[in-house]
Amino acid sequence: xxxxxxxxxxxxxxxxxxxxxxxxxxxxxxxxxxxxxxxxxxxxxxxxxxxxxxxxxxxxxxxxxxxxxxxxxxxxxxxxxxxxxxxxxxxxxxxxxxxxxxxxxxxxxxxxxxxxxxxxxxxxxxxxxxxxxxxxxxxxxxxxxxxxxxxxxxxxxxxxxxxxxxxxxxxxxxxxxxxxxxxxxxxxxxxxxxxxxxxxxxxxxxxxxxxxxxxxxxxxxxxxxxxxxxxxxxxxxxxxxxxxxxxxxxx
Amino acid sequence: xxxxxxxxxxxxxxxxxxxxxxxxxxxxxxxxxxxxxxxxxxxxxxxxxxxxxxxxxxxxxxxxxxxxxxxxxxxxxxxxxxxxxxxxxxxxxxxxxxxxxxxxxxxxxxxxxxxxxxxxxxxxxxxxxxxxxxxxxxxxxxxxxxxxxxxxxxxxxxxxxxxxxxxxxxxxxxxxxxxxxxxxxxxxxxxxxxxxxxxxxxxxxxxxxxxxxxxxxxxxxxxxxxxxxxxxxxxxxxxxxxxxxxxxxxxxxxxxxxxxxxxxxxxxxxxxxxxxxxxxxxxxxxxxxxxxxxxxxxxxxxxxxxxxxxxxxxxxxxxxxxxxxxxxxxxxxxxxxxxxxxxxxxxxxxxxxxxxxxxxxxxxxxxxxxxxxxxxxxxxxxxxxxxxxxxxxxxxxxxxxxxxxxxxxxxxxxxxxxxxxxxxxxxxxxxxxxxxxxxxxxxxxxxxxxxxxxxxxxxxxxxxxxxxxxxxxxxxxxxxxxxxxxxxxxxxxxx
Ligand code: SF4
Numbered sequence: 254x255x256x257x258x259x260x261x262x263x264x265x266x267x268x269x270x271x272x273x274x275x276x277x278x279x280x281x282x283x284x285x286x287x288x289x290x291x292x293x294x295x296x297x298x299x300x301x302x303x304x305x306x307x308x309x310x311x312x313x314x315x316x317x318x319x320x321x322x323x324x325x326x327x328x329x330x331x332x333x334x335x336x337x338x339x340x341x342x343x344x345x346x347x348x349x350x351x352x353x354x355x356x357x358x359x360x361x362x363x364x365x366x367x368x369x370x371x372x373x374x375x376x377x378x379x380x381x382x383x384x385x386x387x388x389x390x391x392x393x394x395x396x397x398x399x400x401x402x403x404x405x406x407x408x409x410x411x412x413x414x415x416x417x418x419x420x421x422x423x424x425x426x427x428x429x430x431x432x433x434x435x436x437x438x439x440x441x442x443x444x445x446x447x448x449x450x451x452x453x454x455x456x457x458x459x460x461x462x463x464x465x466x467x468x469x470x471x472x473x474x475x476x477x478x479x480x481x482x483x484x485x486x487x488x489x490x491x492x493x494x495x496x497x498x499x500x501x502x503x504x
Numbered sequence: 505x506x507x508x509x510x511x512x513x514x515x516x517x518x519x520x521x522x523x524x525x526x527x528x529x530x531x532x533x534x535x536x537x538x539x540x541x542x543x544x545x546x547x548x549x550x551x552x553x554x555x556x557x558x559x560x561x562x563x564x565x566x567x568x569x570x571x572x573x574x575x576x577x578x579x580x581x582x583x584x585x586x587x588x589x590x591x592x593x594x595x596x597x598x599x600x601x602x603x604x605x606x607x608x609x610x611x612x613x614x615x616x617x618x619x620x621x622x623x624x625x626x627x628x629x630x631x632x633x634x635x636x637x638x639x640x641x642x643x644x645x646x647x648x649x650x651x652x653x654x655x656x657x658x659x660x661x662x663x664x665x666x667x668x669x670x671x672x673x674x675x676x677x678x679x680x681x682x683x684x685x686x687x688x689x690x691x692x693x694x695x696x697x698x699x700x701x702x703x704x705x706x707x708x709x710x711x712x713x714x715x716x717x718x719x720x721x722x723x724x725x726x727x728x729x730x731x732x733x734x735x736x737x738x739x740x741x742x743x744x745x746x747x748x749x750x751x752x753x754x755x756x757x758x759x760x761x762x763x764x765x766x767x768x769x770x771x772x773x774x775x776x777x778x779x780x781x782x783x784x785x786x787x788x789x790x791x792x793x794x795x796x797x798x799x800x801x802x803x804x805x806x807x808x809x810x811x812x813x814x815x816x817x818x819x820x821x822x823x824x825x826x827x828x829x830x831x832x833x834x835x836x837x838x839x840x841x842x843x844x845x846x847x848x849x850x851x852x853x854x855x856x857x858x859x860x861x862x863x864x865x866x867x868x869x870x871x872x873x874x875x876x877x878x879x880x881x882x883x884x885x886x887x888x889x890x891x892x893x894x895x896x897x898x899x900x901x902x903x904x905x906x907x908x909x910x911x912x913x914x915x916x917x918x919x920x921x922x923x924x925x926x927x928x929x930x931x932x933x934x935x936x937x938x939x940x941x942x943x944x945x946x947x948x949x950x951x952x953x954x955x956x957x958x959x960x961x962x963x964x965x966x967x968x969x970x971x972x973x974x975x976x977x978x979x980x981x982x983x984x985x986x987x988x989x990x991x992x993x994x995x996x997x998x999x
Contacts, residue, residue: 298929303871430875448837
């Protein structure tokens with residue numbers, strides 16, 4: 254199966270290790286992975302901050318880049334939700350504004366074949382044991398757009414439970430938002446930081462070394478809070494855990 | 505209620521104090537987490553919750569689509585049952601009508617059933633100015649009124665107070681308003697409730713005029729419905745000679761049987777009860793039973809304008825259960841007062857900027873008072889997609905555009921103070937539609953990575969005041985990819 258990796262602009266720029274992990278993991282599972290280098294950003298930040306019209310050319314660009322692939326896989330719940338949930342809505346809004354079906358038609362091809370990584374593994378490849386080895390105590394934070402937007406449910410946990418050596422610790426208040434929320438973190442820094450602190454304190458209480466999630470944007474906020482609070486815990490993207498093997502362990 | 509929301513600062517500033525007030529944070533955390541868990545189990549008991557939610561949404565959408573028709577039908581049925589219907593376009597008009605009706609009775613005090621609509625229009629203050637005293641009779645409203653405070657929650661307006669604070673307020677203030685608190689009052693819930701009961705009983709027995717809102721109005725029969733837990737509502741609705749109800753026009757439902765849905769979803773969502781203790785219904789007036797005179801004041805106050813907005817109108821489905829407040833992580837930390845309105849929390853963040861417009865600092869900041877986590881949408885018993893409306897209102901703030909204000913179509917200018925953000929968004933859009941530019945930027949960042957600090961000065965402190973920045977990697981992913989694959993990834997749209 255030929256899949257396109259939609260890495261997201263944040264991962265491409267700041268978290269290349271996550272991208273390398275996805276490539277390694279999917280290749281190991283037999284997929285042929287391509288990274289179309291013309292890809293940039295799905296437009297989520299623009300859309301969510303109120304700049305829907307600025308997000309439209311980004312969405313069109315996304316569709317131009319990815320439309321010919323069989324499947325589009327992204328290691329980000331929120332960018333996945335952007336394409337799947339919000340691209341159709343952008344099309345509808347354009348129609349309601351009297352701009353016709355053009356945008357909806359342009360975006361339609363990519364919507365049904367965009368998958369968040371854990372969804373792709375469990376639903377499309379049909380695997381939960383990906384042959385990973387990660388000998389650490391880990392707690393899992395379900396990010397909001399993965400949990401409530403895409404409905405990832407138990408998928409990430411099923412994948413983690415099958416990882417050899419991994420000890421999974423349940424995170425208290427797991428379903429509560431970490432407080433990142435894109436520009437929310439900047440526009441409401443006090444509330445955002447208070448939410449982040451509570452998330453980190455809950456994570457610390459599990460005794461885990463690692464907090465894992467399926468979205469690096471949230472992990473950037475949680476991780477930044479962890480180092481500032483000197484907790485000694487690390488944020489790690491789930492792809493890096495699933496890519497880790499006995500032969501080539503992740504650090 | 506002597507507090508006022510006029511001239512409130514923007515949400516982030518208003519929230520700052522609450523975030524750092526540990527007593528308040530503790531009170532709110534305890535209260536919201538308790539009710540949150542209870543609601544979840546009350547809802548989980550019903551196997552048809554999803555269907556009930558969908559039915560509630562549809563009934564409300566249908567009614568809103570034909571609101572004109574149902575309101576006229578309601579007016580006819582209420583009138584036929586012996587009531588008098590008044591129409592109020594805004595708060596001032598509603599207040600004038602109510603004050604006039606009270607004065608016509610010759611009375612100078614009224615007892616009140618907890619009502620959001622009368623708080624929205626500031627009725628108590630307006631009556632006070634006319635020499636009429638309004639007594640709140642809901643326990644939490646009483647605490648707020650005695651404490652000269654503002655409500656901070658739809659259902660539990662004094663949620664920000666703990667028992668010790670309530671004891672203090674009762675002991676200090678009750679004597680100003682009527683029967684004093686007993687000597688040696690402690691902070692046990694039973695004693696506090698007993699003090700309130702005795703204080704209020706006097707007022708119930710004396711009052712000749714009652715003022716209420718309503719949870720529902722049935723167009724078909726002209727019946728109004730109040731759902732409550734304490735029985736104070738039942739007293740106010742049945743004992744006085746005159747009853748005046750101020751109700752938002754969106755509270756109408758077509759038929760009696762529609763209540764079947766909401767009387768299941770409302771109590772479970774709001775107090776986590778299967779059924780609320782008191783459900784009062786009345787249809788006009790009845791000889792020898794209850795009030796002799798009944799007035800219904802139908803309140804618009806921005807609702808028709810809200811209805812004109814295709815995305816925003818779903819906010820009018822709200823049945824004021826407050827489930828969205830209880831589950832909201834931002835509300836839990838910022839507290840209700842930061843929202844600058846009687847409607848706090850997620851619903852307030854989408855309702856106030858629509859009812860009042862986005863002109864003031866607080867109203868323009870409310871659409872941003874959310875991380876868009878979606879927990880509110882999940883619990884809402886009428887499926888209001890609050891994040892969708894928040895984003896829609898953000899767009900209204902930054903881009904302006906067509907809205908309806910006081911019945912007129914107007915074009916809003918983009919709000920001030922977003923110029924830098926707008927420029928940054930435009931620049932980012934440009935870079936993101938030119939992948940070559942993105943790559944140049946990434947490479948530059950990687951090359952200068954050792955120079956990047958982990959915290960930032962100036963406006964960047966909004967991030968790095970409490971969080972470190974991630975280190976910039978030695979090379980962006982795309983460079984690694986092209987190094988590994990020798991550039992065979994150059995497919996898709998050109999840069
Ligand atoms: S928006 Fe929904 S959850 Fe919030 S108070 Fe209204 S009905 Fe309840």
